[in-house]
Amino acid sequence: xxxxxxxxxxxxxxxxxxxxxxxxxxxxxxxxxxxxxxxxxxxxxxxxx
Amino acid sequence: xxxxxxxxxxxxxxxxxxxxxxxxxxxxxxxxxxxxxxxxxxxxxxxxxxxxxxxxxxxxxxxxxxxxxxxxxxxxxxxxxxxxxxxxxxxxxxxxxxxxxxxxxxxxxxxxxxxxxxxxxxxxxxxxxxxxxxxxxxxxxxxxxxxxxxxxxxxxxxxxxxxxxxxxxxxxxxxxxxxxxxxxxxxxxxxxxxxxxxxxxxxxxxxxxxxxxxxxxxxxxxxxxxxxxxxxxxxxxxxxxxxxxxxxxxxxxxxxxxxxxxxxxxxxxxxxxxxxxxxxxxxxxxxxxxxxxxxxxxxxxxxxxxxxxxxxxxxxxxxxxxxxxxxxxxxxxxxxxxxxxxxxxxxxxxxxxxxxxxxxxxxxxxxxxxxxxxxxxxxxxxxxxxxxxxxxxxxxxxxxxxxxxxxxxxxxxxxxxxxxxxxxxxxxxxxxxxxxxxxxxxxxxxxxxxxxxxxxxxxxxxxxxxxxxxxxxxxxxxxxxxxxxxxxxxxxxxxxxxxxxxxxxxxxxxxxxxxxxxxxxxxxxxxxxxxxxxxxxxxxxxxxxxxxxxxxxxxxxxxxxxxxxxxxxxxxxxxxxxxxxxxxxxxxxxxxxxxxxxxxxxxxxxxxxxxxxxxxxxxxxxxxxxxxxxxxxxxxxxxxxxxxxxxxxxxxxxxxxxxxxxxxxxxxxxxxxxxxxxxxxxxxxxxxxxxxxxxxxxxxxxxxxxxxxxxxxxxxxxxxxxxx
Numbered sequence: 035x036x037x038x039x040x041x042x043x044x045x046x047x048x049x050x051x052x053x054x055x056x057x058x059x060x061x062x063x064x065x066x067x068x069x070x071x072x073x074x075x076x077x078x079x080x081x082x083x
Numbered sequence: 084x085x086x087x088x089x090x091x092x093x094x095x096x097x098x099x100x101x102x103x104x105x106x107x108x109x110x111x112x113x114x115x116x117x118x119x120x121x122x123x124x125x126x127x128x129x130x131x132x133x134x135x136x137x138x139x140x141x142x143x144x145x146x147x148x149x150x151x152x153x154x155x156x157x158x159x160x161x162x163x164x165x166x167x168x169x170x171x172x173x174x175x176x177x178x179x180x181x182x183x184x185x186x187x188x189x190x191x192x193x194x195x196x197x198x199x200x201x202x203x204x205x206x207x208x209x210x211x212x213x214x215x216x217x218x219x220x221x222x223x224x225x226x227x228x229x230x231x232x233x234x235x236x237x238x239x240x241x242x243x244x245x246x247x248x249x250x251x252x253x254x255x256x257x258x259x260x261x262x263x264x265x266x267x268x269x270x271x272x273x274x275x276x277x278x279x280x281x282x283x284x285x286x287x288x289x290x291x292x293x294x295x296x297x298x299x300x301x302x303x304x305x306x307x308x309x310x311x312x313x314x315x316x317x318x319x320x321x322x323x324x325x326x327x328x329x330x331x332x333x334x335x336x337x338x339x340x341x342x343x344x345x346x347x348x349x350x351x352x353x354x355x356x357x358x359x360x361x362x363x364x365x366x367x368x369x370x371x372x373x374x375x376x377x378x379x380x381x382x383x384x385x386x387x388x389x390x391x392x393x394x395x396x397x398x399x400x401x402x403x404x405x406x407x408x409x410x411x412x413x414x415x416x417x418x419x420x421x422x423x424x425x426x427x428x429x430x431x432x433x434x435x436x437x438x439x440x441x442x443x444x445x446x447x448x449x450x451x452x453x454x455x456x457x458x459x460x461x462x463x464x465x466x467x468x469x470x471x472x473x474x475x476x477x478x479x480x481x482x483x484x485x486x487x488x489x490x491x492x493x494x495x496x497x498x499x500x501x502x503x504x505x506x507x508x509x510x511x512x513x514x515x516x517x518x519x520x521x522x523x524x525x526x527x528x529x530x531x532x533x534x535x536x537x538x539x540x541x542x543x544x545x546x547x548x549x550x551x552x553x554x555x556x557x558x559x560x561x562x563x564x565x566x567x568x569x570x571x572x573x574x575x576x577x578x579x580x581x582x583x584x585x586x587x588x589x590x591x592x593x594x595x596x597x598x599x600x601x602x603x604x605x606x607x608x609x610x611x612x613x614x615x616x617x618x619x620x621x622x623x624x625x626x627x628x629x630x631x632x633x634x635x636x637x638x639x640x641x642x643x644x645x646x647x648x649x650x651x652x653x654x655x656x657x658x659x660x661x662x663x664x665x666x667x668x669x670x671x672x673x674x675x676x677x678x679x680x681x682x683x684x685x686x687x688x689x690x691x692x693x694x695x696x697x698x699x700x701x702x703x704x705x706x707x708x709x710x711x712x713x714x715x716x717x718x719x720x721x722x723x724x725x726x727x728x729x730x731x732x733x734x735x736x737x738x739x740x741x742x743x744x745x746x747x748x749x750x751x752x753x754x755x756x757x758x759x760x761x762x763x764x765x766x767x768x769x770x771x772x773x774x775x776x777x778x779x780x781x782x783x784x785x786x787x788x789x790x791x792x793x794x795x796x797x798x799x800x801x802x803x804x805x806x807x
Contacts, residue, residue: 070116
C-alpha cells in the first residue's frame with residue numbers, strides 16, 4: 035500500500051488544481067456571456083483577406 | 084434652439100476615463116458583436132467596447148477629454164443601433180453577487196463530492212482492505228469534507244438560523260441538521276475505527292441542493308436582466324430648463340422644482356403642476372379614461388399622460404404631493420400591509436415534515452434502547468434515519484419545477500417579479516381585468532384600416548411618420564415600410580403636408596385636407612383624421628381597439644371555469660361595448676381606486692382568489708390587494724412595480740399562458756412532493772431497522788433527486804398551448 039503515499043496527494047492535487055482553475059475562470063468573467071462566446075469564435079477579424 | 088443632451092447620471096468616472104452601460108436594441112447575430120465593437124473602437128476617444136450578447140448590454144469606456152456620453156450614443160447610432168443608457172438596479176447587482184457566491188459553493192461541493200466518492204467507492208468495494216487503510220481513507224475523507232461542508236453549507240446554515248431566530252421552520256432546518264449530524268457522526272465513527280462513515284452522503288447532498296438553488300437563481304437573474312433592459316428602452320427624456328436654455332435629460336434625472344417643457348405629442352415625464360400653456364391631455368394610463376381632459380396653468384398632471392395639442396411648461400413636484408397620487412400611495416400602503424405573507428408550498432411542507440422526521444428519529448433511538456441495543460448503536464441508527472430523510476428530493480421538488488415553469492413563462496412572454504407567483508397563480512378562480520391598456524391596446528389604432536385602399540393607407544402612414552401628433556403616431560404604426568417622406572412640413576394644430584410622387588398630399592383635420600365628414604361617422608371616443616393625395620381622399624377613424632386575441636383568450640379563460648370581471652375607470656358608454664364584445668356580463672365602469680379595492684374585498688369575502696390584470700396608475704392599489712397580479716409592459720412604472728408578473732407584446736395570450744403553466748407547475752409540484760413521500764416511506768423503515776449503509780444512502784439520495792428533477796422537466800410542455 036506504499037503506492038498510496040504518492041497517489042493520494044497526486045489525486046488531491048489534481049482535484050484542487052481543477053477547482054482553482056474553475057474559480058479563477060469564473061472570477062475573470064468567462065461565464066458572464068455564455069452565448070456571446072459561442073458567436074465570437076465565428077468572426078474572423080484576425081484573418082486578412 | 085439647439086438642445087444639448089445631458090446623460091451625466093449614467094456615467095461613472097474614473098480619472099480621465101468614463102464608463103457607461105447601454106441596453107442595445109436589435110442585436111441578433113454574431114455579426115452584430117463585431118460590427119458594434121469594431122465600429123466603436125474606430126471612434127477616436129473610445130478605449131473599450133464590449134458587448135454582452137446574453138443580456139444585450141454594451142459596456143463602453145472612453146477618454147472624457149475627447150468625447151462625451153452623447154457622442155458615444157451618436158457613434159452607436161451611426162453604426163445602426165439604438166443604445167439606451169441605464170443604471171444597473173441595486174437589486175440586480177446584489178443578485179449577481181449572490182449568484183457568484185452560490186457558484187463558488189457549488190464548485191467546492193462538486194470537488195469535494197467527487198474526491199470523497201473516489202475514496203468511499205474504494206472502501207465499499209475493498210472487502211479485503213485492512214482496518215488501517217480504511218481508517219486512513221476515512222480520515223482523508225474528513226479532511227476534504229469538513230472544510231467543504233463548512234464553506235459550501237453556509238447558504239443553508241444561514242437561512243436555517245434566520246428561520247430559527249424568528250421561531251419558524253423552513254426546509255433548510257432539516258437540511259442543515261441532517262448534514263451537520265452526518266458529518267459529526269462520521270468523525271465520531273472514524274475516531275472509533277468503525278466500518279461506516281457518511282462523509283460522501285453529506286457532500287453529495289450539498290452538491291445536489293446547491294445545483295437546485297443555483298438554477299433557481301440563474302433563471303430569476305435572467306428574467307430580471309430582461310426586465311432591466313425593457314425599463315431602459317422605455318426610459319424617456321425630458322426637456323429641462325437651465326435658465327432660459329433647454330437641456331435634454333433622462334426623465335430619471337428630474338428633481339422636484341425643475342422646470343420642464345412638454346411638447347405636443349410627448350409623454351409627461353414627471354408629476355407636476357402646469358405653469359404656462361394650455362392643452363388637452365390623454366390620461367388613460369393614469370385614470371383609465373379614454374376621453375381627453377383640457378388643462379391650463381395651475382392644473383396638476385401625472386407621469387405617463389400624453390400631451391395632445393399645445394406645448395406646456397410645468398414644474399416638477401415630489402410624488403405624493405398631488406391629490407390622485409396621494410390617494411394611490413395611501414391606498415397602496417394599506418393594501419401592501421394587509422397582504423398576508425403567502426406561505427409557500429415548500430415551507431408548508433417543511434412545517435409538516437420536519438417535526439415528523441425528528442420525532443421518528445427520536446422514537447427510533449428510544450425503540451432500540453428499549454429493545455436492549457447499546458446506546459452507541461441506538462444513536463447511530465437514529466442519525467442514519469435523519470440522514471436518509473434529509474429532504475434532498477423534497478428540497479429539489481419545488482425549485483426544480485419553478486425553474487422549468489418560469490422558463491416556459493419567459494418563452495410565452497411573461498416575466499415574473501416574485502418567486503411564489505406561480506403557486507399563487509395556480510389557485511386563481513376569478514380574473515379581474517382593467518379595460519384601457521389591458522383588454523384594449525395601450526395606444527389608439529386605425530379602426531377602419533380594412534375599408535381603405537392599402538396603397539393609399541401606406542402612403543398616409545408613411546406621411547404620418549413625420550408628425551409628432553398622437554393620432555398621427557397611431558396611423559404611423561400601419562406603415563409597412565417605416566421610412567418617412569422627405570420635405571414634409573408640419574402645420575401646428577392642423578396636420579402635415581408634403582409633395583409625394585409629384586402630387587401634393589395632406590394629412591390632418593378634415594378641414595385641412597378639404598374633406599367633408601358626415602356627422603354620423605363621429606362616435607364617442609373616436610377621433611377622425613383625413614388624408615388627401617392626388618385627388619384621392621380617405622377618412623381615418625382612430626380609437627382604442629381590443630387586443631387582437633382578447634375575445635379568444637377571454638372565451639378560453641371562461642371555458643376553464645374562471646369567473647371574469649371588468650373594473651374600469653372609464654365611462655360606462657366606453658366600457659359597455661367592450662364587455663359585450665367579449666361576452667363578460669359582470670362589469671363596472673367609472674370605478675375609482677378606492678372602489679376597485681372595495682370590489683376586490685367584496686369578492687375576497689366570498690372566498691375567491693383573484694388574479695388582477697391592470698396597467699393604470701389607478702390599478703396599482705388593486706394589483707397589490709389581489710391574490711396575484713399581472714401587468715402589461717406598457718403599464719405605469721408604479722403599477723408594474725406592484726405586479727407579480729409583467730407580460731410583453733400586443734396580445735392577451737400571455738395571461739392565458741400564465742394560468743396554464745401555473746396550473747401545470749402546481750400539479751407537478753404536488754406530484755414531486757408525493758414522490759418524495761413515497762421515497763421516504765420505502766427508505767425510512769430500512770433506516771429504522773438499522774440496515775442502512777453509506778452505499779444505500781448514496782444510491783437512494785441521488786436516485787430520488789434525479790427522479791424529481793426529471794419529473795419537473797415535464798413543466799416545459801405547459802407552454803405549448805400558447806397561441807403564436
